[in-house]
Amino acid sequence: xxxxxxxxxxxxxxxxxxxxxxxxxxxxxxxxxxxxxxxxxxxxxxxxxxxxxxxxxxxxxxxxxxxxxxxxxxxxxxxxxxxxxxxxxxxxxxxxxxxxxxxxxxxxxxxxxxxxxxxxxxxxxxxxxxxxxxxxxxxxxxxxxxxxxxxxxxxxxxxxxxxxxxxxxxxxxxxxxxxxxxxxxxxxxxxxxxxxxxxxxxxxxxxxxxxxxxxxxxxxxxxxxxxxxxxxxxxxxxxxxxxxx
Amino acid sequence: xxxxxxxxxxxxxxxxxxxxxxxxxxxxxxxxxxxxxxxxxxxxxxxxxxxxxxxxxxxxxxxxxxxxxxxxxxxxxxxxxxxxxxxxxxxxxxxxxxxxxxxxxxxxxxxxxxxxxxxxxxxxxxxxxxxxxxxxxxxxxxxxxxxxxxxxxxxxxxxxxxxxxxxxxxxxxxxxxxxxxxxxxxxxxxxxxxxxxxxxxxxxxxxxxxxxxxxxxxxxxxxxxxxxxxxxxxxxxxxxxxxxxxxxxxxxxxxxxxxxxxxxxxxxxxxxxxxxxxxxxxxxxxxxxxxxxxxxxxxxxxxxxxxxxxxxxxxxxxxxxxxxxxxxxxxxxxxxxxxxxxxxxxxxxxxxxxxxxxxxxxxxxxxxxxxxxxxxxxxxxxxxxxxxxxxxxxxxxxxxxxxxxxxxxxxxxxxxxxxxxxxxxxxxxxxxxxxxxxxxxxxxxxxxxxxxxxxxxxxxxxxxxxxxxxxxxxxxxxxxxxxxxxxxx
Numbered sequence: 001x002x003x004x005x006x007x008x009x010x011x012x013x014x015x016x017x018x019x020x021x022x023x024x025x026x027x028x029x030x031x032x033x034x035x036x037x038x039x040x041x042x043x044x045x046x047x048x049x050x051x052x053x054x055x056x057x058x059x060x061x062x063x064x065x066x067x068x069x070x071x072x073x074x075x076x077x078x079x080x081x082x083x084x085x086x087x088x089x090x091x092x093x094x095x096x097x098x099x100x101x102x103x104x105x106x107x108x109x110x111x112x113x114x115x116x117x118x119x120x121x122x123x124x125x126x127x128x129x130x131x132x133x134x135x136x137x138x139x140x141x142x143x144x145x146x147x148x149x150x151x152x153x154x155x156x157x158x159x160x161x162x163x164x165x166x167x168x169x170x171x172x173x174x175x176x177x178x179x180x181x182x183x184x185x186x187x188x189x190x191x192x193x194x195x196x197x198x199x200x201x202x203x204x205x206x207x208x209x210x211x212x213x214x215x216x217x218x219x220x221x222x223x224x225x226x227x228x229x230x231x232x233x234x235x236x237x238x239x240x241x242x243x244x245x
Numbered sequence: 246x247x248x249x250x251x252x253x254x255x256x257x258x259x260x261x262x263x264x265x266x267x268x269x270x271x272x273x274x275x276x277x278x279x280x281x282x283x284x285x286x287x288x289x290x291x292x293x294x295x296x297x298x299x300x301x302x303x304x305x306x307x308x309x310x311x312x313x314x315x316x317x318x319x320x321x322x323x324x325x326x327x328x329x330x331x332x333x334x335x336x337x338x339x340x341x342x343x344x345x346x347x348x349x350x351x352x353x354x355x356x357x358x359x360x361x362x363x364x365x366x367x368x369x370x371x372x373x374x375x376x377x378x379x380x381x382x383x384x385x386x387x388x389x390x391x392x393x394x395x396x397x398x399x400x401x402x403x404x405x406x407x408x409x410x411x412x413x414x415x416x417x418x419x420x421x422x423x424x425x426x427x428x429x430x431x432x433x434x435x436x437x438x439x440x441x442x443x444x445x446x447x448x449x450x451x452x453x454x455x456x457x458x459x460x461x462x463x464x465x466x467x468x469x470x471x472x473x474x475x476x477x478x479x480x481x482x483x484x485x486x487x488x489x490x491x492x493x494x495x496x497x498x499x500x501x502x503x504x505x506x507x508x509x510x511x512x513x514x515x516x517x518x519x520x521x522x523x524x525x526x527x528x529x530x531x532x533x534x535x536x537x538x539x540x541x542x543x544x545x546x547x548x549x550x551x552x553x554x555x556x557x558x559x560x561x562x563x564x565x566x567x568x569x570x571x572x573x574x575x576x577x578x579x580x581x582x583x584x585x586x587x588x589x590x591x592x593x594x595x596x597x598x599x600x601x602x603x604x605x606x607x608x609x610x611x612x613x614x615x616x617x618x619x620x621x622x623x624x625x626x627x628x629x630x631x632x633x634x635x636x637x638x639x640x641x642x643x644x645x646x647x648x649x650x651x652x653x654x655x656x657x658x659x660x661x662x663x664x665x666x667x668x669x670x671x672x673x674x675x676x677x678x679x680x681x682x683x684x685x686x687x688x689x690x691x692x693x694x695x696x697x698x699x700x701x702x703x704x705x706x707x708x709x710x711x712x713x714x715x716x717x718x719x720x721x722x723x724x725x726x727x728x729x730x731x732x733x734x
Contacts, residue, residue, distance in 0.1 A: 055639055080641050080642070082641075084640070087640070094630070094632035096637070108640035108642055111642055157639075160641060
């Protein structure tokens with residue numbers, strides 16, 4: 001791989017086995033600062049697993065994860081520090097069910113000692129205003145709609161001021177009428193220059209927003225190219241996938 | 246009386262443990278106080294009068310202590326525990342209507358015997374039973390583990406074993422059984438106070454009572470024997486016996502022919518008002534509450550720790566050794582009855598330590614409850630969605646911080662009903678405290694029954710008090726549940 005100084009997050013020769021079955025087979029790619037990269041591919045291709053390996057929610061069987069060119073320190077403490085720089089948004093939102101919306105956002109910054117309580121609350125209210133949910137600050141997650149929950153989950157990740165945001169199918173669990181509000185927020189973040197890696201099924205959204213698309217199939221990297229090159233790719237798997245559009 | 250058969254295995258087990266622990270316990274030899282143990286539910290030999298234990302045995306030992314210028318402390322405990330208390334050196338002398346048997350001589354030394362007692366048969370006045378042979382095929386009640394129990398079991402048939410004589414006699418009076426075999430002296434008392442019962446003029450087995458002391462204490466043995474001989478010579482012994490034999494059972498003249506209302510008010514007065522007997526229930530109630538409350542707290546702390554260690558191990562593979570220890574703890578505590586744990590903690594673990602019995606009970610029930618609480622909380626932790634932990638970790642929170650701030654609060658809320666259930670069970674389980682001579686609520690009821698020979702009202706009163714406590718506890722938990730549920734609307 002070329003050692004580009006702008007590359008924030010990179011995986012090299014990533015392999016992941018589950019119970020002797022190889023689900024990720026020698027995948028390498030990097031994400032540069034300010035880039036929006038989409039991970040596409042058919043169901044079961046290993047997109048989410050790659051992403052979870054990058055955040056060590058799954059431990060890679062082999063291969064390297066590099067952050068600013070350095071291998072990630074995999075000790076408990078090292079991972080905590082690394083994860084503060086790399087935010088993650090989940091398919092099922094995973095808002096803390098026992099905490100109010102405000103506390104969901106402030107928990108990590110205050111517990112990690114990054115901010116004082118009132119500082120964190122100011123920031124949280126500012127973020128909530130940005131997504132138009134400041135009136136929900138004292139509500140609990142169960143009182144929100146799916147789209148609202150996912151937008152809160154995104155600003156919860158933003159509150160840690162991460163360098164990269166990982167999105168694991170952020171709109172897949174949403175009712176169709178709520179997809180738009182979440183995609184709009186991601187679009188805004190892209191315009192602000194946020195570095196993002198997105199696992200998605202939404203081809204149109206990927207073609208619109210992505211700087212690069214990485215296509216996975218059967219755990220292998222099939223292509224890594226700008227959107228325009230993807231739609232004209234002659235590989236049958238890629239052609240079939242994009243013809244679903 | 247020889248209540249001994251049932252728990253002999255347990256006593257032997259405890260004694261063998263105790264031997265290991267007590268060899269360093271020579272300080273008892275120099276004690277200036279004499280500690281006597283007895284099971285004070287056996288009138289006229291030992292029973293409560295107000296706060297004090299009185300009776301033939303108690304007065305006899307008081308006289309021995311007085312004549313030798315020693316302070317006497319009398320402790321009340323379950324009969325099953327008495328021999329163990331002597332063997333472990335927790336007490337110096339046991340005087341509790343203990344029958345001299347060959348088996349017991351191997352474990353303890355007996356003083357010279359001071360009473361001869363017979364086993365007699367009590368029947369209803371209209372009964373056709375006229376002797377041992379006529380009892381074949383009938384339902385016979387005995388007091389658990391007594392000589393009467395042994396006699397009936399080996400010679401007649403399998404008896405119905407009651408925890409104390411009063412319950413056996415109450416069953417006879419209400420027609421649930423056909424005859425009761427008991428020691429003659431308490432049998433007389435029971436018949437005096439229950440209308441429509443009689444003692445058959447035949448005795449089944451004759452036996453002698455003696456006091457028990459620990460082996461290898463010749464000076465103590467000699468002192469007691471000498472005093473007993475002197476007391477016999479000067480007539481003191483007969484005087485003590487006569488004093489109790491002649492005590493009239495004034496309460497017995499209540500006639501069953503009275504109307505129900507009259508009977509109830511009379512019974513209420515005898516059981517609760519006379520001699521301030523309600524105080525047994527009141528004091529017992531506070532002991533029960535104290536033990537339950539502290540044990541619940543201790544159980545919660547242990548339970549939380551064990552649950553967190555176990556689920557951390559399950560999820561991350563860390564803490565292998567701690568997890569193994571927790572596993573042993575859970576297996577042992579959940580695999581053995583709480584009574585046995587209580588006895589082992591009192592007689593084995595704290596054998597050589599002079600420690601408050603309430604504290605022993607709190608420790609025993611706390612440890613016991615902790616095991617159940619641990620599994621309840623662990624199930625609560627496992628029921629929390631995996632995504633909650635992943636979200637916390639993905640934000641850079643440590644495992645412990647996520648556990649504390651996110652997982653445990655949700656787990657606790659999930660298992661609150663199950664925890665409430667465990668607390669209710671614990672509260673009621675403390676009723677076995679009597680085994681180590683703690684006067685909890687149940688024991689308070691037992692004491693009243695042993696004085697009034699009335700099974701009905703004291704039992705109903707004890708049941709009602711437990712019920713009220715449990716209902717209050719349930720209401721409290723319900724309130725807490727509603728409060729915690731507010732984020733689920």
